[in-house]
């Protein structure tokens with residue numbers, strides 16, 4: 020998958036994508052990441068990319084023309100069609116379902132704003148959709164872009180080995196449940212013992228326990244993610260049993 024990132028700090032994107040799963044995926048050719056700096060397309064001695072907002076008020080606004088020329092160059096770099104995604108608190112919240120949708124694309128272009136934001140006329144003319152990584156304000160869209168790059172890349176075929184499988188991650192699967200608890204060595208510790216079922220070697224019982232824990236954890240922590248009416252009969256039985264044991 021090719022991802023082009025329009026940002027005043029291309030080095031940030033390169034560094035954030037050089038490590039771990041994403042770095043390995045890039046080495047394997049599963050991710051083709053390119054940074055584009057609007058300042059390289061700004062004219063005049065000062066190569067301005069921002070200016071004061073009309074109407075007054077604090078901060079600066081990113082100018083149309085440097086972004087327009089920068090985006091045109093990014094688009095021209097590859098014939099594959101690509102949505103232009105603007106990272107912004109005004110965007111739709113990023114979900115795993117959206118990540119899966121983006122991960123299936125051949126290419127996307129991520130636009131990272133700085134300052135107070137981007138001239139609305141550029142957004143209206145060039146942006147396909149806006150995505151938010153959460154209801155808080157960052158100093159730039161680059162962290163949001165890095166989140167999307169990471170979440171999308173790990174879903175590329177071959178990016179994860181079996182031990183890192185995305186299949187059991189939180190939000191995976193039709194119900195989008197939270198992940199179950201995980202344990203490793205030692206089996207016995209002053210802070211508690213590993214649940215016996217996980218050491219039983221009974222894979223069916225282990226899978227059952229993990230599913231039940233995911234259902235219970237989702238019900239307790241993120242009931243907004245759980246549509247109990249859509250649960251299978253088996254899942255409903257597991258959840259009811261877990262609620263009873265939990266004293267609810």
Ligand SMILES: Nc1nonc1C(=O)NC1CCNCC1
Pocket residue numbers: 106107108132133134135136150151152153154155156157158159160163
């Ligand atoms: N939350 C966010 N999800 O994506 N981007 C977000 C963000 O806070 N962007 C900043 C907003 C203020 N101007 C600089 C960029």
